[in-house]
Structures are given as C-alpha cells and as structure tokens.
Amino acid sequence: MVTPEQSQLSQLNQVIDEQMSNPAFGIDELCRTLGISRSNLFRLLKEQTGLAPSLYIRQLRLAKARDLLEHTDLRITDVAFQVGFERSQMLSKYFTEAYGISPSEFRTKQVGADGFPAVQHESPTPDTDVFPVVDQQPEKEQPPVPVVEEHVITLPAVQVAWYRRRQVQLVALALLLVLLVAGWFSRLNPFGDNTPAASSIAVLPFRNTGAADTYYFSSGIMQQIHSSLSRLENLKVISQASAMLYEKTTKTPAEIAGELDVAYLLEGEVLQVGQRVKLSVELILAADNRTVWSNTYEGDEQHLFGFMGKVSGQIARELNQQLSQAMRQQLKKAPTQNMTAYNEYLKGQYLLRNRSREGILGSLVNFDRALTLDPGYADAHAGKAMAHFLLLAEGINESRQNKQLAEKEALDAIRLDAQNAQAYLILAKLYQAQGKWEQAKTTFQIALQYSPNDALINYSLSLLLRTIGQVDGAIDYSTKAYALDPLLPVILMGHVGNLLAAGQYEEARKLIAEGNRLHQQVANWYWTTAAYYFAREQYELSLQELDKGLAISPATKAFLYRKAITKARMGQPEETRAILDTLPDIVENYAYRAEFYAGLKDKGHCLAYLEKGLTTEQIPLYLKVAPLFSFLHGDPRFTAILHRAGLDGPVSMPGQRNLVK
Incomplete structure (x- = not known):
C-alpha cells in the first residue's frame, strides 16, 4: 500500500525530473510548485530518505548525469547543462565527491565488475597524520557494506531513446529505494534521525x-x-x-x-x-x-x-x-601557517565580542598585525570586514568609507578563500542595506552552503525573507536558527516576529511564554511581546509590555515612540502629534515620521514620508508585512512605493501560495 508520504515523494521526484535542466531550480521553487513549506519538505525527506532537500536534489542530478555519461555521447559540458549544473566544473566536483572518480575518468576507465565505483564513504580507519597525542579510545569497527552488482543491457538502436528516458527513471527509483532502506535502518539506531537530539x-x-x-x-x-x-x-x-x-x-x-x-x-x-x-x-x-x-x-x-x-x-x-x-x-x-598571525587574529576576534567602540577599533589593530605577518590570511580579512560593518551597524561611525572598506575586505577574504562564510555574510548584509534584495538572498545562501549550522546566518536570512515578503521561508530559517541558538534573546525575538508576520499567533504565544521565563531582564524582549499584542490589536496589553521594557531601560527612544503610536491606535493621538511637532523634518527621521502617521492612520502624510525615504534608503523595516502598515494594503500609491523599493510581488505565507496584499 502506498502511503501519502510515498505518494508525495513520487510527485516530488517527478517535479525534480521535469526541472532537472534548470540550474535555478532549488528548494524554494520546489516548495512553491508542490505548495508545501520548507519545513514540511525538510521533514518529508528526512523521514523518507534521511537526506536534506538540497542534498537529495543533488543526488538525483548526479544519478541522471551518471546515466547520460554511460549511455550517450554528450560532451561533459552538455551533460552538466542537462542536469542543471551551470558549469562543468561544478558537475565534476560533486560527481567526484559522490563516486570517487571524475566524469571524464568514468567514461574512459573501467572500475570493478560493474564498470563503476561505489559511492565513497568515510573510511573507518584512523587518520594517518602523526601527532604527539594520546587517543584513549580506538576507532569503532564498521560493518562491511554489501555490494550490489549492476547489469548493463544492450538494446536495439530503435529502443535506445526510450531506454535512456526509462533508465533515468529507474536510476532515480533505485536511488530512492536505497535511501528509503537507509532511512529505515537509521530509525533502528537510538541516535537516528527520529530522535529529537540525534546527531x-x-x-x-x-x-x-x-x-x-x-x-x-x-x-x-x-x-x-x-x-x-x-x-x-x-x-x-x-x-x-x-x-x-x-x-x-x-x-x-x-x-x-x-x-x-x-x-x-x-x-x-x-x-x-x-x-x-x-x-x-x-x-x-x-x-x-x-x-x-x-x-x-x-x-x-x-x-x-x-x-x-x-x-x-x-x-x-x-x-x-x-x-x-x-x-x-x-x-x-x-587557516594560516604563521602562528603569531593566528594569535593576533584570535585577539581581534576576542575584542569584537562586546561590540564596543574601543573593542572594534582595537580588533582592527590586531587584524592588521595578522595580515602584516600573513597577507594571505583570509580569516583576518573577514575579521576586518566584520569590524568595519559593526562600526556601521552599531552607529559608531556610519561613514561611507566604512561601507566600502567592509565590502573590500570581504571580497579580499573570498578571493583568498572561496568558502569563507563570514565574508559572504558581511557582503549579504551590505547588499541588504542597499535594498539589493536578490543579491543579498543569494549571498546569504552561499554563506549557508559553507556554514549551514551558523545560527546568525540562518537568522539574518530569515529577516531578509520577511522583509521581501517570503514569510514561509523566513519561518523555516528562523526555526533552524532558534534550534541552533535557543538561549540568545535576539534569535527568539526574530523568530517570533516572523511568526507574527504570518499570523501564527498561537505558536508565537507559546514561544513568548518560554521567552518570558528566560529573558525577563532583557529590555528589548518586551518590544517583541508588545508587538504580539499590537498585531492582535490588543493595544492596552501592548502598552503594558512597553512599560516593562521602559522600566529596565527608561531612556530607550524606540519604546517611547512605540507607546505614542500604540496610544494613537487607541484613539489617543496627543502624544504622537506632540512628537511630530518637535521631531526635525530631516532625512534621518523620515522613517520615524512615516511610522507616526501610520499610527494615526493618516494615509496622505504616511505615504509622503515613505516616498521621501525611498530616495535615501530610509524606509521602515518589514514595510511589506508589518501590521502597522496593513491599513495601506490595496492602495495603489502604496503598491507603487513597494515596486520602487523592489518589494513588489506576492507575499508567501506558510501553507499558502502567491498571497498578494
């Protein structure tokens, strides 16, 4: 009997096969086509195959590449194109990693009785590198891996075209069967994927x-x-x-x-x-x-x-x-062969931790010393990029020079080490600050490719996706960030914000209860709890949460401003109007003024300041999905502003497709 999960997996395989030659086809496109969220896709493939979605798609691409190499005369560059790799070098890299032999070698070298090597797994034998170490436990002996022989059938020429199509399907089916069996055996393991904290x-x-x-x-x-x-x-x-x-x-x-x-x-x-x-x-x-x-x-x-x-x-x-x-x-x-440079780098990283002006500037001194000792030290360039970015982000020095230096150092790091996730993270944040949404998204994804367990990268990408209206993806990434960093307040705050943007109030409420237990002494936590009640239009309760934050941090301007906006929504506009009368009408305040007029539901003035802010990159965060601006949805002027900001297009919610606001 075919289970619903197996039926869904069959449909998933068909979609991947149809889009095989499309290099841009990935997890997001697969989710949209099937109408499921990233988290549901991840769960389906983990349960059925034991693989992450990106790896599963790659395995199917490689299986088809193998078949094309074996049964056609296509050039390797054409094979790469057929299976969705933009460059033959990418196909060669992943093919070699999976099968232990390059595509060109596969065509010219017979390996084993079946003409193809088995997929390489980690050797159970210890590393051969010699160190003065004391290893207090021997390596675990691994059971032998059974070998299944393949048989190549030669068909008449008139059947070759049909056979090739069928062979691709059979290879994919065989791969799926192997993955299903592997997944079943993994569930017998007490530390398999069905255990919440496994691996x-x-x-x-x-x-x-x-x-x-x-x-x-x-x-x-x-x-x-x-x-x-x-x-x-x-x-x-x-x-x-x-x-x-x-x-x-x-x-x-x-x-x-x-x-x-x-x-x-x-x-x-x-x-x-x-x-x-x-x-x-x-x-x-x-x-x-x-x-x-x-x-x-x-x-x-x-x-x-x-x-x-x-x-x-x-x-x-x-x-x-x-x-x-x-x-x-x-x-x-x-990372470097110069241990003195390494020590200087570690000192710089240590100074960056508190994000103070003195710490950031001091870190630059250490990173420069490291680079003097080893000019090719990629991590030191990435450290400098982070330092210059933090000078901007923390409002210490917002000069254009720091933006340029952050970008230069990040690019230098990538030139020296193409897998430097930290450098890609900085570049992505710089692109996001400039409203280059697609460039930022792509760069975040590259960073995750090289450091998939980095909570900050997952969190940062989730906020970008919320900004551009891809709320379903935002929740998927912030869910992972929260799992990786369950005790950092800002991660939970971002995750709750994503849930509120999706209208998932019950899930947000449960997490807020946990946050209240862990973060009751953190002033900014109450910004999040106030946002929960504001989104639900429970303004009196929202005010109470803002007061809790002010009790911890009385001088925080953002709390005072949000109190005035919340009161305006309650029909008490006096504080908001008083602030507007005294707030200088300058570039730095355009976003604030737009928010105040949004609190008053004054469309004319709100839209006017949003338009002013567009020219100077001074628009409110999460403009597209923020509850504060929902009263503008459907107004052609607001739609035009979103278009000019590069934020037009559908809003994607969990379980929904192409929801336009």
Whole structure:
C-alpha cells in the first residue's frame, strides 16, 4: 500500500525530473510548485530518505548525469547543462565527491565488475597524520557494506531513446529505494534521525588553565573547532552564543544537554605557555554522562591545526556523519601557517565580542598585525570586514568609507578563500542595506552552503525573507536558527516576529511564554511581546509590555515612540502629534515620521514620508508585512512605493501560495 508520504515523494521526484535542466531550480521553487513549506519538505525527506532537500536534489542530478555519461555521447559540458549544473566544473566536483572518480575518468576507465565505483564513504580507519597525542579510545569497527552488482543491457538502436528516458527513471527509483532502506535502518539506531537530539552537539567553553592573558587563546581554539563542525550540513551544532552561557556552570551534562536539546557535549582544556600548548578534549554522551572519546595534544603551536582537524573528523565519525574527501581536506586545512598571525587574529576576534567602540577599533589593530605577518590570511580579512560593518551597524561611525572598506575586505577574504562564510555574510548584509534584495538572498545562501549550522546566518536570512515578503521561508530559517541558538534573546525575538508576520499567533504565544521565563531582564524582549499584542490589536496589553521594557531601560527612544503610536491606535493621538511637532523634518527621521502617521492612520502624510525615504534608503523595516502598515494594503500609491523599493510581488505565507496584499 502506498502511503501519502510515498505518494508525495513520487510527485516530488517527478517535479525534480521535469526541472532537472534548470540550474535555478532549488528548494524554494520546489516548495512553491508542490505548495508545501520548507519545513514540511525538510521533514518529508528526512523521514523518507534521511537526506536534506538540497542534498537529495543533488543526488538525483548526479544519478541522471551518471546515466547520460554511460549511455550517450554528450560532451561533459552538455551533460552538466542537462542536469542543471551551470558549469562543468561544478558537475565534476560533486560527481567526484559522490563516486570517487571524475566524469571524464568514468567514461574512459573501467572500475570493478560493474564498470563503476561505489559511492565513497568515510573510511573507518584512523587518520594517518602523526601527532604527539594520546587517543584513549580506538576507532569503532564498521560493518562491511554489501555490494550490489549492476547489469548493463544492450538494446536495439530503435529502443535506445526510450531506454535512456526509462533508465533515468529507474536510476532515480533505485536511488530512492536505497535511501528509503537507509532511512529505515537509521530509525533502528537510538541516535537516528527520529530522535529529537540525534546527531547534535554543543561545544562548551574550553577551560583556560594557563595565565589569565591567554584566555583569548582557549576561546579561539574552541571557536575554531566549532567552526569546523558547523560546516557539516546534517549535524546540529549549537551556537557559541548559547554554549558560552555554560562557561562556569555547575549543571550536569544531562541538564545542559536537555536545555540545549543535544545528545553530545564537547569539553576541552587548554594550557598555553609561550609557544607550547596542551589541549585536551572530551566527547561526552550527555544522557548517561559517559565519555565516548577523548584525546590530548601536547607540543608546539605549529602542529595544533592538524590536531584540531583530527578532533573534528573524529567527532564527525562518532556522530555518524559521512564526510566527502573534499570535506575531510577542509577540516584539516590550516587557516594560516604563521602562528603569531593566528594569535593576533584570535585577539581581534576576542575584542569584537562586546561590540564596543574601543573593542572594534582595537580588533582592527590586531587584524592588521595578522595580515602584516600573513597577507594571505583570509580569516583576518573577514575579521576586518566584520569590524568595519559593526562600526556601521552599531552607529559608531556610519561613514561611507566604512561601507566600502567592509565590502573590500570581504571580497579580499573570498578571493583568498572561496568558502569563507563570514565574508559572504558581511557582503549579504551590505547588499541588504542597499535594498539589493536578490543579491543579498543569494549571498546569504552561499554563506549557508559553507556554514549551514551558523545560527546568525540562518537568522539574518530569515529577516531578509520577511522583509521581501517570503514569510514561509523566513519561518523555516528562523526555526533552524532558534534550534541552533535557543538561549540568545535576539534569535527568539526574530523568530517570533516572523511568526507574527504570518499570523501564527498561537505558536508565537507559546514561544513568548518560554521567552518570558528566560529573558525577563532583557529590555528589548518586551518590544517583541508588545508587538504580539499590537498585531492582535490588543493595544492596552501592548502598552503594558512597553512599560516593562521602559522600566529596565527608561531612556530607550524606540519604546517611547512605540507607546505614542500604540496610544494613537487607541484613539489617543496627543502624544504622537506632540512628537511630530518637535521631531526635525530631516532625512534621518523620515522613517520615524512615516511610522507616526501610520499610527494615526493618516494615509496622505504616511505615504509622503515613505516616498521621501525611498530616495535615501530610509524606509521602515518589514514595510511589506508589518501590521502597522496593513491599513495601506490595496492602495495603489502604496503598491507603487513597494515596486520602487523592489518589494513588489506576492507575499508567501506558510501553507499558502502567491498571497498578494
């Protein structure tokens, strides 16, 4: 009997097959065609195949490429085009990762009895790199993988065309069957995908056992390992922001893992004395507080990167992550060969954490020192890009020069390291600030390709999608960001905001209850709770939440302004009009004035200031979906403003398609 899920998967395969040659066809287009949300698509494929959507689509593309290479005389560039790769180099890269042989070699080299190599999996044998380490647990022996032979049938020429089409379908079906069986077996595993916290880990702050002034080093080592693990798409890695809250905790591993919803914890201890380092790491299965694996490095700094790569690879194997050859090489890759430059970079990263003027400017000094020692240090360029961007974002120095420097340093980082997710993140934010929505979206997605477990990138992309009206996608990405960073207030605030834009009030209410428990001392949290009641037109309750925020931060102008707007909606316009009378009519205040007139539901003045703001990039956030501006929906003048801002087009809500407001 065919289940509804299998029927839906069959329809999904048909859609992918029809769009195979379209390189732009991806997850968003697939969701729109099928009329399902990203989260539902992700859940369907995880349950039925054990794969993420992007990887599943790629597997089907590669299966068809294999068939075309085997049964046609098409050039490799034409094969790449037929299966949706814009460049033959992309096909070659993924084909080699999947099958262990390049497309051209496949055509000329017979491998094995069936003429094709098996898909390569992570070797169960230890790395051959030699380090002065103590490994306290042997590698787990892996069971043999059964080999299924294929038989190639030669058909008469008149049947070749039909056979090729049929062969593509059969290959896809065979692949699906293998994935279904693999998914079934994974559910027998107590840490399989059906377990809420399966394949999940939190890298806790490493203990610094050296001098106090080497704390930055232990923090940086933890960050380096965290960054490596975050590259693994199918591994849930809790963000550093949430993990840092447990730096001096007395909670048990089980309690920490329960709060973060993970199965494993990684703890570490670092001692740095001069150029000598001792690093000990321990992987803990939190449920029973059992050490699964531990390792120690003791030696000079120069070999430290190799050891950290070994640690990341070992953890990946323990958590059943399949690593391609390219990913194994990436995990072993040293960011620089100059350890003095590395130390300067870590100091710069440490100074960036508090986002103060002094910290940001100080970080630039350290990043410059790192680049003097190693001009090809991509991470140091990305660090400079972040510093210049923060000078803008934090309102410390909003000069055009900082925008240009942020872009230049990000591009320099990408030139040196095409997989530098941090650099792509900065570029995406710069594009977003300029209203280049599609460029920003694409760049965020590239950043996620290289660091899929980065909570900040997922969160930032979700806010962009809310801005341009793709609310369903916004919720999908903020859901993941919240799972990766469950204790950072701003992540939850953004997620609730996305839910409110979609009208999912019940889900928002549940999360607000959790936020009230965790963030009651955070002033900005009450901006979110006030927004919930404002969206529901419960203005009196919204005012009460704003007052809670003001009690913590009495001088916050945004709270005072929102109180006046809320009162205006209650029929009490006096405060709003008083503010408008005294607020200077200058560029910096155009967005504020538009919001005040929106509170008064004064269409004429509100639209006038929105039009003024367009020319200077001073328009309110989330203009397209914000409840404050919903009274303008349907007005041709508002539609024209959205068009000029590049925000026209449908609003996509969860479970709906092409909802135009």
